[in-house]
Amino acid sequence: DGGITQSPKYLFRKEGQNVTLSCEQNLNHDAMYWYRQDPGQGLRLIYYSQIVNDFQKGDIAEGYSVSREKKESFPLTVTSAQKNPTAFYLCASSARGHDYGYTFGSGTRLTVV
Amino acid sequence: GNSVTQMEGPVTLSEEAFLTINCTYTATGYPSLFWYVQYPGEGLQLLLKATKADDKGSNKGFEATYRKETTSFHLEKGSVQVSDSAVYFCALSSPYNQGGKLIFGQGTELSVKP
Numbered sequence: 001d002g003g004i005t006q007s008p009k010y011l012f013r014k015e016g017q018n019v020t021l022s023c024e025q026n027l028n029h030d031a032m033y034w035y036r037q038d039p040g041q042g043l044r045l046i047y048y049s050q051i052v053n054d055f056q057k058g059d060i061a062e063g064y065s066v067s068r069e070k071k072e073s074f075p076l077t078v079t080s081a082q083k084n085p086t087a088f089y090l091c092a093s094s095a096r097g098h099d100y101g102y103t104f105g106s107g108t109r110l111t112v113v
Numbered sequence: 114g115n116s117v118t119q120m121e122g123p124v125t126l127s128e129e130a131f132l133t134i135n136c137t138y139t140a141t142g143y144p145s146l147f148w149y150v151q152y153p154g155e156g157l158q159l160l161l162k163a164t165k166a167d168d169k170g171s172n173k174g175f176e177a178t179y180r181k182e183t184t185s186f187h188l189e190k191g192s193v194q195v196s197d198s199a200v201y202f203c204a205l206s207s208p209y210n211q212g213g214k215l216i217f218g219q220g221t222e223l224s225v226k227p
Contacts, residue, residue: 042217090157099145
């Protein structure tokens with residue numbers, strides 16, 4: 001079955017470390033997105049990509065970086081410049097056209113220790 | 114710009130009660146409208162959608178009707194269960210949204226007590 005896979009489910013980061021969150025989809029979707037969710041809060045867009053080798057900043061891109069070298073993959077790196085990285089991170093993908101909505105992964109919970 | 118406004122939570126109901134979660138939107142043109150559900154510790158799942166005015170989306174006993182005259186897409190269920198406890202997000206998609214992004218409401222937490 002097609003879907004979108006995020007790994008790992010739980011991730012612990014020490015202060016000053018960079019960590020990379022994986023997002024892979026086999027839905028043949030063109031667009032992919034990264035969101036951050038804090039407890040009791042809504043979704044905030046970090047980065048998105050509509051096509052391979054191209055991506056745009058969302059509302060809270062500072063301290064994060066992404067790449068889109070393959071259509072199936074959109075990894076997110078949380079850098080040491082992100083001062084408050086503890087959060088739940090969600091990856092999503094969508095087909096072209098505005099009738100389809102997003103398919104979400106199951107999320108990665110990142111904790112700074 | 115486009116936006117979505119949901120009623121604030123948390124909403125607490127007894128099992129078998131009637132549920133309404135209000136959602137209104139502001140959008141250019143004719144957006145598509147969605148309801149997503151998020152169970153604790155999980156990602157969001159598409160619950161239902163409607164792509165044109167007067168369409169009714171339905172799934173798992175939940176319904177929502179796309180009302181262009183009132184710019185609303187309220188979520189309803191006739192008899193909630195404990196298993197419906199989750200956070201519900203209303204969202205819109207429009208060809209005028211930069212990058213094809215969905216615009217989400219802030220989410221409404223629903224708690225159903227036995």
